[in-house]
Amino acid sequence: MDEHTPLLYPSPESPAEDTNAQCTGVSGVYHRIGLRLVGSLIVDSIPVTLSYILQNSTQTVSILVTGRLGPEELSAAAFSMMLAFVTGWCIALGGGSALDTLGSQSFTGGNRPTDLSIHFQRCVILLWLLFIPVAILWAFIEPVLLAIGEPARLCKDVQAIMRILIFGAPGYIAFESLKKYLQCQGIMRASTIVLILVSPINLVLNIFFVHYTPLGMLGCPVALSITYWLCFILLILVTLLSPTHKANATWGGLQLQAAMNLKSCFGFLKLALPGILMVGTEWAAFEIVALAAGKLGELSLAAQSVIMTTDQIIATIPFSFGVVASTRVGNLLGARSAIGARNAAHASALTSVLVGSAIMTAMLAARNDFGYMFSDDEDVVRLVSQVMPLLASFQIADGLANACGGTLRGQGRQHLGAIFNIIAYYVLALPIGITLAFSTRMHLGLKGLWIGKSICFGSVRRLTHMILGQVIGLFTVGTAEYIVVWLGTNWDKEVEKSVVRNAEEAKRRTLLEQHE
Structure with missing residues (x-):
């Protein structure tokens, strides 16, 4: 399968769809899915996974290169990148989820092929506008950090880095939006190609600006920008050269007036803001765990660094399944194929279980020696081996959560993911994790924090079960989330919503053209 292969499985015009419609129940759905659909999801997820790994590595490289200057520079660079993720990049990734819905549905169901390019232009402009208050925060972040008790030197250095990074943020947002624009068309490899080319350039830029110019530590944000x-x-150049993009004919030139239609912008923000909240709350909770680990001592902090680095790399795999799921589901809803969209959703869940199981097995098998990849300290390696089973235990649940989240984004139900994250992380996971880590009666240390992290993929009803048995509990929760998507989705109604969205956009565009 390549980017010229039809994205929709099964095709809305497929005669097999009528026959398959007679099958009912879970077994009937998986009988219809077949290995071809699961295989196509895995194939599509590979370039997406590589893309996000390479994208995350650009910041990791900046931290490592800057860290050679000394521990204070390392702390400032790492802290700045953490802030950039939680407050800035979540706008690009979360806000871009509106394009998962509107763009993917308009690609197959829009009035004109160029409707997708209007959604893309609207995405870039609105996300740039949403970044303005964040840019102001970055420019004057020092007093905020001082207020929460961070060291004065660190606060000053972080503010200097963030002020320079402001100039690179619009580029990051535009890149993410263009990537989504291409993914809506089934073009998954373009961003991977770009990042393969840019990654060594990023390394050279960081080394040059940090170590061979007077900028020093400030060379890091310059290189990143x-x-x-x-x-x-x-990515613009790759897009222009893409034969698939040319064949799709989705680019209609700059159409800023159509892109900035007030009603259309409001509809976009109704999806983008919950998407930002969904991503931001998850990442913020992750960083709170990291900061809390620092209070447990140097040994726990070292082991936590190993676990976090591992989790960040592995998390790109289930995240990529969510990206592919949102595109598939959105495309099929736009094509008015309720059965096809349902099959794609359940195939994504099935694939996530298979891949999550493989990852979990590998992590459990390597847990005793895994820490040696990062440290020669026996105590660190031993602590990593103790925490690793907890990290492994929620891989299946993580995959299911991402697959179901992708389905919700494809449908335009980002608000459900945002509500779930707020409850799971800030009502359940963090209070329980920190209590288990710091309670005098139940002092589980770093294990306690990661038990709390695991609970993030649970529900209120399953809380006690997850504490009693992480692997079994998390598998049950992941299954329960999947059942909620199964029982709580009327696929025919979702198709109707897609038709209405595309019709309203076409009507606004027609009125605008008549007015001109």
């Missing part, structure tokens, strides 16, 4: 804009520019 150049990298983000370079990614966007190169």
Whole structure:
């Protein structure tokens, strides 16, 4: 399968769909799915996974290169990248989820092929506008950090880095939006190609600006800003050269007046803001766990760094399944194929279980020696081996959560994911994790924090079960989430919503053209 292969399985015009419609129940759905659909999801997820790994590595490289200057520079760079993720990049990734809905549905069901390009332009402009208050925060972040008790030197250095990074943020947002625009068309490899080309350039830029110019530590954000804009520019070139993009004919030129239609912008923000909240709350909770680990001592902090680095890399795999699921479901809803959309949703869940099981097995098998990849300290390796089973235990649940989240984004139900994250992380996971870590009666240390992290993929009803048995409990919760998507989705109604969205957009565009 490649980017010229039809994205929709099964095709809305497929005669087999009528026959398959007679099958009912879970077994009937999986009988219809078949290995071809599962295999196509895995194939599509590979370039997406590589893309996000490479994208995350650009910041990791900046931290490592800057860290060679000394521990204070390392702390400032790492803290700045954490803030960038939680407050800035979540706008690009979360806000871009509106394009998962509107763009993917308009690609197959829009009045004109160029409707997708209008959604893309609207996405870039609105996300840039949403970044403005974040840019102001970054420019004056020092007093905020001082207020929460961070060291004065760190606060000053972080503010200096963030002020420079402001210039790179629009490039990051535009790159993410263009990536989504291409993914809506089933073009998954373009961003991977760009990042493969840019990654060594990013390394060279960081080494040059940090170690061979007077900028020193501030060379890190300069290099990153150049990298983000370079990614966007190169992705434009790759898009223009893409035969699939040319065949789709989705680009209709700059149409800013259509893109900034007030009603259309309001509809976009109704999806984008919950998407930002969904991503931001999850990442913020993750960083709170990291900060809390620092209070447990140097040994726990070292082991936590190993676990977090591992989790960040592995998390790109289930996240990629969510991206592919949102595109598939959105495309099929736009094509008015309720059965096809349902099959794609359940195939994504099935694939996530299979891949999550493989990852969990590998992590459990390697837990005793895994820590040696990062440290020669026996105590760190031993602590990593103790915490690793907890990290492994929620891989299946993580995959299911991402697959179901992708389905919800494809449907336009981002608000459900946001509500779930707020309850799971801030009502359940963090209070329980911190209590288990710091309670005098139940002092589980780093294990306690990661028990809390595991609970993030649970529901209120399953709380006690998850505490009693992480692996069994998390598998049950992941299954329960899947059942909720199964029982709580009227696929015919979702198709109707897609038709209405596309019709309203076409009507606004027609009125605008008549007015001109």
